[in-house]
Amino acid sequence: MQEPWLCSSPRGAPPREAGWNHVSAPLVPRDAGAFVCVLVRPGSSRVLRCERTGEMNEHDTPFDELPADERLFRMRHSAAHVLAEAVLEMFPEAKYAIGPPVENGFYYDFDLPRPLTPDDLVALEARMRVSVARDLPIRGEQIPKARAREVFKDQPYKLELIEGIEDETVGYFRHGEFQDLCRGGHTERTGQLGAFALDRLAGAYWRGDEKNAMLQRVYGLLFPSTGELDAYRATRAEAERRDHRRLGRELDLFHLDPISPGSPFFHPKGAVLYNELIDYMRGLYREYGYDEVITPQMFSADLFKTSGHYDNFKDDMYMLEIDEQEFGLKPMNCPGHCALFRSGHYSYRDLPLRLAEFTRLHRNERSGVLHGMTRVRSFSQDDSHIYCTPDQVEHEIRAVFEMARRIYEELGLGLPVIRLATRPERFAGNIPDWDVAERQLGDSVRSVGYEYTLAPGEGAFYGPKVEFHFRDAIGRSWQLGTLQIDVAMPTRFGLQYTGADGEGHTPMMLHRAILGSLERFIGVYTEHTAGHFPLWLAPVQAVVVPIADRHVEYAHRVRSLLRERGLRIQVDESNERMGAKIRRAQLQRVPYMLVVGDREQEAEAAAVRDGTGADLGAMPVFQIIDRMVDERDSRAIYAGPPAHPPEAGA
RNA sequence: GCCGCUGUAGCUCAGUGGCAGAGCAGCUGUUUCGUAAACAGCAGGUCGUGGGUUCAAGUCCCACCGGCGGCUCCA
Structure with missing residues (x-):
C-alpha cells in the first residue's frame, strides 16, 4: 500500500472537476492545518490523484490539465530532483547545489567525493527509474527559514541559497526520502516524468562564478514522450553529420592545426568561400556607400589605451615588445579606424564616412573556448565603422538594418531575431549618453518592423549593441551580425569634424558587421546548408x-x-x-x-x-x-x- | 583559464603488460564501363610529446601539448 498523499490544501477547497469524488478527510495531518484531498472515480475505490491547493498553488490545477509547456517545465524540474535523489543515494556525503529545468531537459550540480564517470550515469539513471516506478508523491510547502537551516545544516550550498532568499519562509519539497530547497513547479508524482535519459557530465562553477568552486553537473534530456526524445536525438545526430569541423575536412575546405591553435588554414576550396563572401560584400559596399580601408595589423599599446581596449582586454590580446615599447596585434578594427579618422580633416560634408575593412584580427581567446571555426583566435570580419553627424544616426541605423535584412535574405537565412544588449557593469562614457543610445537603438529596431528581446548588461564596454540572431535549417540559433552605437571612442580619441557653423563637433560612431567573422559565418553556413552551398559559393560548381x-x-x-x-x-x-x-x-x-x-x-x-x-x-x-x-x-x-x-x- | 573525457595510418576505428591491425582514402596495374562504391596488388606508424615504473609499455604512473563536452569569457 502506498503511503497516503499529503496535500496542504487551503482548508479543504473542493476540486473543480465534475465527476470526481472529493474525500476531504485530513488523512495525514503531517503539518498543522494541512489537508489531504484524495480523488477517486465515482464508484471506484482506486485512488487516482491527490490535489493540493496550498499557499504555493503547487498542485492547484491537476497536472494533466496544465498547459503543455508548464507540464514539461515541471517534468524537467522534478526529474532534476529525482536525479539528485539518485546521486544522494549513491553518495550520502554529496553536497547538492541547484537543479533547474533547461532547454531539452534538466541538470543538477553536485559537490562529490570523486569525479563521476559515464558508468555512474548508467547507474544513476537506473536508480532514477526505480524512483519513477515507485511513483512517489511530490510534496511541497513553505517552511520557516529557521527550520530550513536545520534541515539543510549539512548542506553548505543550500544554506547559502537560504541566506539569499528575502522572504521569511522558503520552499521545501520532498518525495520519498529526498528533500530539497526549491521554489517549486513540480509534477504531482515521480511517475510523471515522461521520457528522459541522462546525457552528459560537465563542470560548472557554483553560481556561475569562476572564483567559486567547480561542481560536477549532470545533464539529462527530457521530453514528454519517447517519440519526442528520439526526435531530439535524431536532430542531434543530424547536427553531428553537419558539423562544420567534419564537413570542413570531408569537403577539403579548411583545417585546424595544433601548430597554431584556433587559427584556421583555408584550403583552396575554403578560400573560394572566403573570397566569394568578401566579393559579395564589396559589391554591396559600392552600392551602400562604404569605403574600404586597410589599416595596420599591429599598433602601439597607446592606441588601445586610448580606445579603452587595453584596460578591458589586455589579457586577451597578443602583446609584443618592440624596441622596448609595448605593441599589440589588433583584436578589432575600431581603434585603427578612429586613428584614421583623427589623422584627416573631415567636415560635415564628408559624413557619413563608412569605413570598411576585412584585414585579419587576432585575439588570444582562452584555450577552453576555442571551437572549430565558430570561436577562433585569428579571423576577419565584414567590419565597418560609420562616422556621422547626430542627425544622420537614425538614417544610418536604418540603412544597416536594410542591408542586413537583404543579405540574410539573399543567403537564405530568413529574418533575424534581434536582441538589444544594454550597459554592462564596466563601461566607458557616461550614463546619459548610454540611455540615449539604448533608446535610439530600441526605437530604430521597432521602426524597421522588428521586435527585440532585451539582454540587460550585455552591451559592449563602449556602447549598447543590437545582435542579429538566426535559426539554421535544424533549428539552432546563432548570432551573426551586430550593430552598436559607440558612446565612448569618439570622445576618447578627440575626434572632430567641422560643422556648417565652422566649429568642431564630435561625430557619432556606429560599429557594425553583418556576416560577423567570416570564419564563424563559414562554419555556421556550412552547418546550415550541410555543405550544399548555393552555386555562387560552391567551390566546385x-x-x-x-x-x-x-x-x-x-x-x-x-x-x-x-x-x-x-x-x-x-x-x-x-x-x-x-x-x-x-x-x-x-x-x-x-x-x-x-x-x-x-x-x-x-x-x-x-x-x-x-x-x-x-x-x-x-x-x-x-x-x-x-x-x-x-x-x-x-x-x-x-x-x-x-x-x-x-x-x-x- | 577551470572541471571531466580523449589522442593508434590522411579519415573512421580495433588492439585490457609480450611480433602495431582493419575498412575507406592514396599509389600501381587490369578493366573502358550510361547515373550513388569494378577487381587485384603495393605502400602507408616517433601509437600526441617528454619523463617514469617494468625483463618488457600503444597498454600502468606523472607532466606538458592538442582535441571533445560543459562552465566562465566573448571588444
Whole structure:
C-alpha cells in the first residue's frame, strides 16, 4: 500500500472537476492545518490523484490539465530532483547545489567525493527509474527559514541559497526520502516524468562564478514522450553529420592545426568561400556607400589605451615588445579606424564616412573556448565603422538594418531575431549618453518592423549593441551580425569634424558587421546548408564526368567552355566507373554533374544531374552555361539536399 | 583559464603488460564501363610529446601539448 498523499490544501477547497469524488478527510495531518484531498472515480475505490491547493498553488490545477509547456517545465524540474535523489543515494556525503529545468531537459550540480564517470550515469539513471516506478508523491510547502537551516545544516550550498532568499519562509519539497530547497513547479508524482535519459557530465562553477568552486553537473534530456526524445536525438545526430569541423575536412575546405591553435588554414576550396563572401560584400559596399580601408595589423599599446581596449582586454590580446615599447596585434578594427579618422580633416560634408575593412584580427581567446571555426583566435570580419553627424544616426541605423535584412535574405537565412544588449557593469562614457543610445537603438529596431528581446548588461564596454540572431535549417540559433552605437571612442580619441557653423563637433560612431567573422559565418553556413552551398559559393560548381577514356577530351572541351564564363569546373578523369564518379561528386556536394558519353559528344551536350540527385536530362552545352550563369548571378538559394543523402566513408 | 573525457595510418576505428591491425582514402596495374562504391596488388606508424615504473609499455604512473563536452569569457 502506498503511503497516503499529503496535500496542504487551503482548508479543504473542493476540486473543480465534475465527476470526481472529493474525500476531504485530513488523512495525514503531517503539518498543522494541512489537508489531504484524495480523488477517486465515482464508484471506484482506486485512488487516482491527490490535489493540493496550498499557499504555493503547487498542485492547484491537476497536472494533466496544465498547459503543455508548464507540464514539461515541471517534468524537467522534478526529474532534476529525482536525479539528485539518485546521486544522494549513491553518495550520502554529496553536497547538492541547484537543479533547474533547461532547454531539452534538466541538470543538477553536485559537490562529490570523486569525479563521476559515464558508468555512474548508467547507474544513476537506473536508480532514477526505480524512483519513477515507485511513483512517489511530490510534496511541497513553505517552511520557516529557521527550520530550513536545520534541515539543510549539512548542506553548505543550500544554506547559502537560504541566506539569499528575502522572504521569511522558503520552499521545501520532498518525495520519498529526498528533500530539497526549491521554489517549486513540480509534477504531482515521480511517475510523471515522461521520457528522459541522462546525457552528459560537465563542470560548472557554483553560481556561475569562476572564483567559486567547480561542481560536477549532470545533464539529462527530457521530453514528454519517447517519440519526442528520439526526435531530439535524431536532430542531434543530424547536427553531428553537419558539423562544420567534419564537413570542413570531408569537403577539403579548411583545417585546424595544433601548430597554431584556433587559427584556421583555408584550403583552396575554403578560400573560394572566403573570397566569394568578401566579393559579395564589396559589391554591396559600392552600392551602400562604404569605403574600404586597410589599416595596420599591429599598433602601439597607446592606441588601445586610448580606445579603452587595453584596460578591458589586455589579457586577451597578443602583446609584443618592440624596441622596448609595448605593441599589440589588433583584436578589432575600431581603434585603427578612429586613428584614421583623427589623422584627416573631415567636415560635415564628408559624413557619413563608412569605413570598411576585412584585414585579419587576432585575439588570444582562452584555450577552453576555442571551437572549430565558430570561436577562433585569428579571423576577419565584414567590419565597418560609420562616422556621422547626430542627425544622420537614425538614417544610418536604418540603412544597416536594410542591408542586413537583404543579405540574410539573399543567403537564405530568413529574418533575424534581434536582441538589444544594454550597459554592462564596466563601461566607458557616461550614463546619459548610454540611455540615449539604448533608446535610439530600441526605437530604430521597432521602426524597421522588428521586435527585440532585451539582454540587460550585455552591451559592449563602449556602447549598447543590437545582435542579429538566426535559426539554421535544424533549428539552432546563432548570432551573426551586430550593430552598436559607440558612446565612448569618439570622445576618447578627440575626434572632430567641422560643422556648417565652422566649429568642431564630435561625430557619432556606429560599429557594425553583418556576416560577423567570416570564419564563424563559414562554419555556421556550412552547418546550415550541410555543405550544399548555393552555386555562387560552391567551390566546385560542376564536375564533368566522362563515361570512358575516349570521352575525356570532349570533357575537357566542355570544361573550357564553362570556364570561359568564369565557372569553376573540374573533370573527373579517374579510372572509375561512372557510378563511382557520380557518388564522389555527390558526396563533395557539387551542384552539377555533367555526364558526357558518345551521345552527348555527338550533340555538343551533356547529361545534367543536379546536386539534389535529380536527372535533368541531356542539355546542349550553351544551355547549361546559361542556366548556371543565371543561377550564379542571381545568387539563387540551393534547392535542398538530396532526399537520401549517402553516408560518407565505409 | 577551470572541471571531466580523449589522442593508434590522411579519415573512421580495433588492439585490457609480450611480433602495431582493419575498412575507406592514396599509389600501381587490369578493366573502358550510361547515373550513388569494378577487381587485384603495393605502400602507408616517433601509437600526441617528454619523463617514469617494468625483463618488457600503444597498454600502468606523472607532466606538458592538442582535441571533445560543459562552465566562465566573448571588444
